[in-house]
Amino acid sequence: YLTIDGSPLVHTFKKGFPRDLIGLTTPYDKIFNYQTIIDQDGQIFDHIMTDVATTQAVLHFGLLHSELNKRAWNDLQQILIMSLLAMCLGAALSCQIAHVTTTEVEDATNDLYRERRFLQNVIDGVVDPIRVLNTNKKIIMLNQSAQTELGNEECLGEKCSSCFEDDVAKENQCPFDTVAKTREAVRILQHRRSKDGSLAIYEIEASPLINDEEFEGMVATARNITDRLRLEASLDEKESRLLYMSHHDLLTNLPNRVLFRNRLNQALARNPKDHHIVLLFIGLDRFTKINESLGREIGDQTLTQVAERFRSCLTEKQTLARLGGDEFAVIIEECEHPQNAAQTAKRLLAQLMEPIHVQPNDIYLTASIGICTYPEDGSDPKTLMSHADIAMTRAKAEGKDRYQFFEREMTQRTTRFFELENDLRKALERNELRVYYQPQIQLDTQQITGMEALIRWEHPEQGMISPVDFIPLAEETGLIVAIGEWVLRQACQQVARWHEQGLPPITVAVNLSPLQFRHKSLVRNVARIIAETGINPSSLELEITESMIMDSIDKSTATMIELTELGAGLAIDDFGTGYSSLSYLRYFPLTKLKIDKSFIERVTSDAHDAALATSVIALAHSLNLKVVAEGIEHEDQVQFLIQRSCHQGQGFLFSHPVPATAMEQLLRQIQQN
Numbered sequence: 001y002l003t004i005d006g007s008p009l010v011h012t013f014k015k016g017f018p019r020d021l022i023g024l025t026t027p028y029d030k031i032f033n034y035q036t037i038i039d040q041d042g043q044i045f046d047h048i049m050t051d052v053a054t055t056q057a058v059l060h061f062g063l064l065h066s067e068l069n070k071r072a073w074n075d076l077q078q079i080l081i082m083s084l085l086a087m088c089l090g091a092a093l094s095c096q097i098a099h100v101t102t103t104e105v106e107d108a109t110n111d112l113y114r115e116r117r118f119l120q121n122v123i124d125g126v127v128d129p130i131r132v133l134n135t136n137k138k139i140i141m142l143n144q145s146a147q148t149e150l151g152n153e154e155c156l157g158e159k160c161s162s163c164f165e166d167d168v169a170k171e172n173q174c175p176f177d178t179v180a181k182t183r184e185a186v187r188i189l190q191h192r193r194s195k196d197g198s199l200a201i202y203e204i205e206a207s208p209l210i211n212d213e214e215f216e217g218m219v220a221t222a223r224n225i226t227d228r229l230r231l232e233a234s235l236d237e238k239e240s241r242l243l244y245m246s247h248h249d250l251l252t253n254l255p256n257r258v259l260f261r262n263r264l265n266q267a268l269a270r271n272p273k274d275h276h277i278v279l280l281f282i283g284l285d286r287f288t289k290i291n292e293s294l295g296r297e298i299g300d301q302t303l304t305q306v307a308e309r310f311r312s313c314l315t316e317k318q319t320l321a322r323l324g325g326d327e328f329a330v331i332i333e334e335c336e337h338p339q340n341a342a343q344t345a346k347r348l349l350a351q352l353m354e355p356i357h358v359q360p361n362d363i364y365l366t367a368s369i370g371i372c373t374y375p376e377d378g379s380d381p382k383t384l385m386s387h388a389d390i391a392m393t394r395a396k397a398e399g400k401d402r403y404q405f406f407e408r409e410m411t412q413r414t415t416r417f418f419e420l421e422n423d424l425r426k427a428l429e430r431n432e433l434r435v436y437y438q439p440q441i442q443l444d445t446q447q448i449t450g451m452e453a454l455i456r457w458e459h460p461e462q463g464m465i466s467p468v469d470f471i472p473l474a475e476e477t478g479l480i481v482a483i484g485e486w487v488l489r490q491a492c493q494q495v496a497r498w499h500e501q502g503l504p505p506i507t508v509a510v511n512l513s514p515l516q517f518r519h520k521s522l523v524r525n526v527a528r529i530i531a532e533t534g535i536n537p538s539s540l541e542l543e544i545t546e547s548m549i550m551d552s553i554d555k556s557t558a559t560m561i562e563l564t565e566l567g568a569g570l571a572i573d574d575f576g577t578g579y580s581s582l583s584y585l586r587y588f589p590l591t592k593l594k595i596d597k598s599f600i601e602r603v604t605s606d607a608h609d610a611a612l613a614t615s616v617i618a619l620a621h622s623l624n625l626k627v628v629a630e631g632i633e634h635e636d637q638v639q640f641l642i643q644r645s646c647h648q649g650q651g652f653l654f655s656h657p658v659p660a661t662a663m664e665q666l667l668r669q670i671q672q673n
Helices: 019-023 070-124 144-150 176-182 226-247 257-270 287-294 296-312 340-350 381-397 408-427 467-477 480-500 514-518 522-533 546-550 553-565 607-622 635-643 660-672
Strands: 010-012 029-038 044-052 062-064 130-133 139-142 186-193 199-211 214-224 276-284 319-324 327-335 356-358 361-363 367-374 402-405 433-442 447-459 463-465 507-511 540-545 569-575 592-595 626-630 648-650
Touching (some): 139 144, 176 186, 199 226, 257 276, 257 319, 257 327, 257 381, 287 361, 296 319, 296 327, 296 356, 296 361, 327 340, 340 367, 340 402, 367 381, 381 402, 408 447, 408 467, 433 480, 447 467, 447 480, 467 480, 480 507, 480 514, 480 522, 507 569, 514 522, 514 546, 522 540, 522 553, 540 546, 546 553, 546 569, 592 607, 607 635
Parallel strands (some): 010 062, 367 402, 569 592, 592 626
Antiparallel strands (some): 029 044, 044 062, 130 139, 186 199, 199 214, 276 327, 276 367, 319 327, 433 447, 433 648, 447 463
């Protein structure tokens, strides 16, 4: 019953129950019944029963036919209206609840769809194929790259293995079982055939899908690494090639200096205490002449054949290397006696006895070999290599085509050599160099007609150093160019001062070194010095050697012509010690020929030397050249030369080289006479 505060609502309608209420209904009503009931007291009640689906409320109206007061009726109307409003409100509320529930479901569904679509877009953005498998190995998600690889989306819902059915794929390892068992990520390689039939290699990275500690599937990415593997293989090959190139000489394929030092280190580390290690340094003699005369291509072919010959006479345990240029080296391990290395050196030298054939040339070579031993001559690679190099240099200095064992005094000599080089570089700055002059005498009149300018080095600690000791050093280091120019300037300035003092005119001869003669600025420097000192060019005589001319005849001839055009005279010094062809002498613009002292010192005791000296003097006369004999020390030599009409002479018989002050006194004596 519908009640208010626990009391049933009973209303009396004066005119009976309103029949119009019988049709009251809503879209949500399931039952609406009207019934008249008479109770045991004869009271008549009209009952209305309804079942509203959303509120499940039952309305029960009990109506008496007796008269109730008007107030009761009004109350019933209000209650009825409120009841109807309650039904309508319940129905509206039910509808709203239903609407809200449906919207939330739709929103949740849309959110889920959007998240899935976003996830799909994310994995589609990955270049590598991605597949997601459930616990049955069925593919439940693919990205675009995987779909392209497989050709379509039909593999969704299929087992992964059914999507790769070619003969190559059947041999592949499946990562699923491993991931399901270990619950850890794995990486494997698989071979697959591309659409064009080519074989491709994929790197598979598979990870487990874990939810609440339960295995729910696997996500796998596949990366085509075929090109990467090819590139890595290519890089490995290039790296190996680069490593080989960095440790081998590319011309001869022998170990280079880097690998040679490494192998020497290894040999020292494993050498038995009662054995020796022998190191041989081999330098080809005069090899630069081959490059200069025949070209570097012929030179390279020659080096290749030399390497093959050396390799053929060595054992597998002996390491042969090319250190650079024309230098080779050999390591001999477990040598019982150092003298056994001499046999190896002899075999190496014997390989060069036969000419090397490089079409169309037959090239004859010799070599100089330096030998040192471990531990006697050094305990580390640096020392051993240095001592072997020193010994090789000594072998070259002793005449070439030979071998030389290292000796302790060689180090001292080498140390002195470097100390001397350092001091020589400072000698010009410290004004330690001096110019001495040796008179040239007219033999028939015994008068001074000229002089030769000779350099001396007055060392502050070692005293006067012989030119024999420092001139070769200056030539080797290139200092001879600056020193030669300094001597030329000093000699010209001195002659100019003597001329200003009114002393008799005299010719000064200045030696040109081979390096100085070949220098491109020689003619320009001579012209500048003549102009700056104001000397008469005819008072200057430049001395050159045969070998300097014959190295490059055309270029040498052009240089000599330019020098004579300046007004200076030219003389061939040390004639007879070189290898010039006499037929060329008539084409050179020479003014004087100087006979080397080696021919003069025995002209009165050796018929052979006498004949040679006589022939040279006669040759000079035939070419209209003046002749100067060097190294005269005895009067009988003077008489011999006068009889053969030699013009001039110089030597200790007349005067030693003297300073400028002493030479000035000699000139004043001439003036007084």
